[in-house]
Amino acid sequence: MKMQTDKDLLKQDQQWVESMIEKDHLNRFNSTNTDAPINYFESFPDRLMQRIQMEKNNHTKPSLFKIFFLQPYAKIAVAAAFILIVAGAYLWNTANKAKFETVSIQEISIDEMKSYVSNNEAIAELDYDYVIKKENASLEKLRESEIKEIQKAIIQ
Amino acid sequence: MSSDQELIIQFQQTIDKEAVFTQLMRKHQQKVYYQIKRMVLEHADADDIAQLVWIKVWNKLDGFKMESEFTTWLFRVAYNETLNYLQKQKKQGSRLSNDDLFVYENASASTDEPKTTEIQIALDSAIKQLPEKQRIVFMLRYFDSCEYEKIAAMMGTTVGGAKANFHQAVKKIERFVKKL
Numbered sequence: 001m002k003m004q005t006d007k008d009l010l011k012q013d014q015q016w017v018e019s020m021i022e023k024d025h026l027n028r029f030n031s032t033n034t035d036a037p038i039n040y041f042e043s044f045p046d047r048l049m050q051r052i053q054m055e056k057n058n059h060t061k062p063s064l065f066k067i068f069f070l071q072p073y074a075k076i077a078v079a080a081a082f083i084l085i086v087a088g089a090y091l092w093n094t095a096n097k098a099k100f101e102t103v104s105i106q107e108i109s110i111d112e113m114k115s116y117v118s119n120n121e122a123i124a125e126l127d128y129d130y131v132i133k134k135e136n137a138s139l140e141k142l143r144e145s146e147i148k149e150i151q152k153a154i155i156q
Numbered sequence: 157m158s159s160d161q162e163l164i165i166q167f168q169q170t171i172d173k174e175a176v177f178t179q180l181m182r183k184h185q186q187k188v189y190y191q192i193k194r195m196v197l198e199h200a201d202a203d204d205i206a207q208l209v210w211i212k213v214w215n216k217l218d219g220f221k222m223e224s225e226f227t228t229w230l231f232r233v234a235y236n237e238t239l240n241y242l243q244k245q246k247k248q249g250s251r252l253s254n255d256d257l258f259v260y261e262n263a264s265a266s267t268d269e270p271k272t273t274e275i276q277i278a279l280d281s282a283i284k285q286l287p288e289k290q291r292i293v294f295m296l297r298y299f300d301s302c303e304y305e306k307i308a309a310m311m312g313t314t315v316g317g318a319k320a321n322f323h324q325a326v327k328k329i330e331r332f333v334k335k336l
Contacts, residue, residue, distance in 0.1 A: 020334075033194050041186055
């Protein structure tokens, strides 16, 4: 019943149009606008598949960065690496701090103290000798007139 | 020949998609092309749009769920792509230029059968100057004998909207032809 009504309605619409314009004119219009170049439809599927193939090839491949982040374990790996870096930095700092910690004098043995003092005495002696040698060297460079002037100054 | 549904299932299940897709394309390419050409009128434009339509179908066919008829979906894709194309062209400048009208006028003046050619030119001009929606509804209804339900589904509109577009189109053509 519905099919019949649809067909009737369609017929009515078409008759309405044809009552104003001759069917010939309408058909001519349709034929001029539904033509295509020769062999167009024969070659179209091949041309299209070539284009699809080309677009596939030209489609930029995802970078290694993107590929990595597409993996399901990527986030876990990044989180683990971050934790390792933070933990490593913390451990490194605490180990270095421990090296420079102050020690109370009661904790140092007498032998350690003695060896420290003797080592530093030797260094002090070495420094003293160096200064004297340096002063003598500069005195040797003085002229006689300069030496006399110094002697005069001392006497006065 | 396999039905659309069979071909789509094959496409979705097989690795060699190209062969199945080509079958589907060969089956429907003419109707798609003519639908587009009636809207854009130029072969070069129709060819460009037809390619865009089939590329879209290629990309989306794996997800097609058979909830609607394949042809309805296909023509809707074609319709939307054509509208997008025309909108882009409108931004660049009018499609129906003064040169086109000049050609019609000259054709009318130089013919041996003035009345027939005049009517033909007027009809061409009237249909070509209709808004896209009205033009496509008129074409689908009059030339392709499509039901309003199908036209509405293809164009993403209501049956009432499709009917209104057809009536407005016919009225405009009538006014144009009566001027002669």
